Amino acid sequence: xxxxxxxxxxxxxxxxxxxxxxxxxxxxxxxxxxxxxxxxxxxxxxxxxxxxxxxxxxxxxxxxxxxxxxxxxxxxxxxxxxxxxxxxxxxxxxxxxxxxxxxxxxxxxxxxxxxxxxxxxxxxxxxxxxxxxxxxxxx
Amino acid sequence: xxxxxxxxxxxxxxxxxxxxxxxxxxxxxxxxxxxxxxxxxxxxxxxxxxxxxxxxxxxxxxxxxxxxxxxxxxxxxxxxxxxxxxxxxxxxxxxxxxxxxxxxxxxxxxxxxxxxxxxxxxxxxxxxxxxxxxxxxxx
Amino acid sequence: xxxxxxxxxxxxxxxxxxxxxxxxxxxxxxxxxxxxxxxxxxxxxxxxxxxxxxxxxxxxxxxxxxxxxxxxxxxxxxxxxxxxxxxxxxxxxxxxxxxxxxxxxxxxxxxxxxxxxxxxxxxxxxxxxxxxxxxxxxx
Amino acid sequence: xxxxxxxxxxxxxxxxxxxxxxxxxxxxxxxxxxxxxxxxxxxxxxxxxxxxxxxxxxxxxxxxxxxxxxxxxxxxxxxxxxxxxxxxxxxxxxxxxxxxxxxxxxxxxxxxxxxxxxxxxxxxxxxxxxxxxxxxxxx
Numbered sequence: 286x287x288x289x290x291x292x293x294x295x296x297x298x299x300x301x302x303x304x305x306x307x308x309x310x311x312x313x314x315x316x317x318x319x320x321x322x323x324x325x326x327x328x329x330x331x332x333x334x335x336x337x338x339x340x341x342x343x344x345x346x347x348x349x350x351x352x353x354x355x356x357x358x359x360x361x362x363x364x365x366x367x368x369x370x371x372x373x374x375x376x377x378x379x380x381x382x383x384x385x386x387x388x389x390x391x392x393x394x395x396x397x398x399x400x401x402x403x404x405x406x407x408x409x410x411x412x413x414x415x416x417x418x419x420x421x422x423x424x
Numbered sequence: 425x426x427x428x429x430x431x432x433x434x435x436x437x438x439x440x441x442x443x444x445x446x447x448x449x450x451x452x453x454x455x456x457x458x459x460x461x462x463x464x465x466x467x468x469x470x471x472x473x474x475x476x477x478x479x480x481x482x483x484x485x486x487x488x489x490x491x492x493x494x495x496x497x498x499x500x501x502x503x504x505x506x507x508x509x510x511x512x513x514x515x516x517x518x519x520x521x522x523x524x525x526x527x528x529x530x531x532x533x534x535x536x537x538x539x540x541x542x543x544x545x546x547x548x549x550x551x552x553x554x555x556x557x558x559x560x561x562x563x
Numbered sequence: 564x565x566x567x568x569x570x571x572x573x574x575x576x577x578x579x580x581x582x583x584x585x586x587x588x589x590x591x592x593x594x595x596x597x598x599x600x601x602x603x604x605x606x607x608x609x610x611x612x613x614x615x616x617x618x619x620x621x622x623x624x625x626x627x628x629x630x631x632x633x634x635x636x637x638x639x640x641x642x643x644x645x646x647x648x649x650x651x652x653x654x655x656x657x658x659x660x661x662x663x664x665x666x667x668x669x670x671x672x673x674x675x676x677x678x679x680x681x682x683x684x685x686x687x688x689x690x691x692x693x694x695x696x697x698x699x700x701x702x
Numbered sequence: 703x704x705x706x707x708x709x710x711x712x713x714x715x716x717x718x719x720x721x722x723x724x725x726x727x728x729x730x731x732x733x734x735x736x737x738x739x740x741x742x743x744x745x746x747x748x749x750x751x752x753x754x755x756x757x758x759x760x761x762x763x764x765x766x767x768x769x770x771x772x773x774x775x776x777x778x779x780x781x782x783x784x785x786x787x788x789x790x791x792x793x794x795x796x797x798x799x800x801x802x803x804x805x806x807x808x809x810x811x812x813x814x815x816x817x818x819x820x821x822x823x824x825x826x827x828x829x830x831x832x833x834x835x836x837x838x839x840x841x
Contacts, residue, residue, distance in 0.1 A: 338473035616751035
């Protein structure tokens with residue numbers, strides 16, 4: 286899937302997703318999210334679940350970009366290490382790449398940043414299970 | 425902290441939290457969340473980030489219950505394994521317990537369920553870092 | 564598989580495994596390992612990899628006990644939280660139980676102890692992938 | 703610590719470690735391990751615990767290289783995703799880099815390879831706790 290097709294698919298299948306796919310190439314899929322009050326925790330930091338939710342969609346988008354429109358890939362495990370405090374005043378960026386594209390499992394990692402800042406906010410590694418019929422056909 | 429004190433603290437410090445602390449004892453803190461459309465994904469399943477967000481608050485509540493009102497405990501790592509598909513029609517329950525209450529780190533686990541069902545939906549294990557001054561005083 | 568069958572299978576397939584299956588029931592598989600000098604790290608603590616290796620075999624044994632002799636189940640992810648310092652002078656115990664027995668993936672957890680002590684040394688949660696032909700036939 | 707100092711420290715403190723520090727620069731510490739029969743599992747694959755043990759030492763070496771000789775840094779969590787089957791006939795390589803060097807916690811990641819092959823065998827992310835007195839003095 287190219288960038289506009291991926292954006293259309295996510296808009297249609299994930300109307301709840303408030304972020305945006307910013308760029309897409311062979312190795313990386315980058316998503317952005319504007320920070321609003323509902324994403325904040327005490328101390329004006331972005332909540333951990335906000336970071337994890339963006340990372341989850343970013344990896345899902347990276348998988349879609351490679352395998353085509355698989356609405357039914359499901360997360361099987363998700364590990365996040367929180368590294369630095371996010372800025373409440375800057376959009377959140379997620380850079381997702383795949384570590385392995387297997388027949389049944391896809392494993393990927395995500396690095397999260399505040400736009401314009403160098404420090405990595407969080408590192409995610411997660412596994413997605415691909416429905417059998419699709420992998421037989423496609424991978 | 426007892427149950428009403430904990431409920432008050434969360435209501436004040438986490439106005440964004442939509443769930444509820446249901447019960448609290450020496451080994452377990454149980455939270456519930458009513459499922460709404462915004463929590464759903466295609467196929468009428470509850471989204472992974474909804475489960476992870478509830479688990480994160482549940483462990484935070486379990487820590488508060490033991491250490492008192494520490495607004496600044498922060499998640500340092502968070503691992504979730506997704507086990508079974510949640511029901512869209514039942515409240516989500518999270519049962520959190522602590523594995524270790526250390527001077528600087530607290531590690532706990534959470535099991536998530538759909539109310540009235542036996543199958544565990546997801547298992548979370550996570551670490552929280554406690555600010556130094558507080559642990560000197562309390563633990 | 565019952566306890567003697569499981570012990571025989573492991574002795575035959577895993578001649579490198581130095582531990583022992585101690586007990587087995589519907590919910591839990593318990594393994595033990597005598598601690599030797601090669602398992603120790605500076606400060607006379609048992610090395611983290613020793614704990615992880617025993618936990619890995621314990622979950623594999625718990626899967627064998629339920630699914631029968633599947634020599635080819637492979638670990639896909641493995642998360643360990645280290646909680647307390649192991650004793651160098653006591654055997655290491657691992658209690659493994661399954662969180663989910665799916666068609667393609669099995670997820671389980673392990674708690675590690677020093678024999679005769681209450682404090683949990685480490686908590687492991689891990690996923691194993693089951694070869695397709697076997698799960699079609701058995702699960 | 704430079705490469706010879708790090709090699710000497712590991713040889714002295716970790717006489718059990720059978721591998722070798724191959725290279726060291728500002729962003730990466732690379733270790734190698736010759737594969738022997740005791741590292742193998744059925745099917746002539748390198749065992750998961752062998753990969754995890756090498757990754758654990760690799761991150762510890764990367765921390766030593768940055769903080770100096772801290773014999774007491776301890777692993778607090780360790781997550782490994784297994785990606786591809788290792789070759790029994792080639793040395794195992796581990797490339798460790800730090801994601802965050804904090805006052806109390808260091809988080810790093812490791813990628814494992816069979817020498818001369820491109821496919822990543824496993825990805826590890828782990829946290830190490832640094833004793834308080836040392837971090838006050840050094841970081």
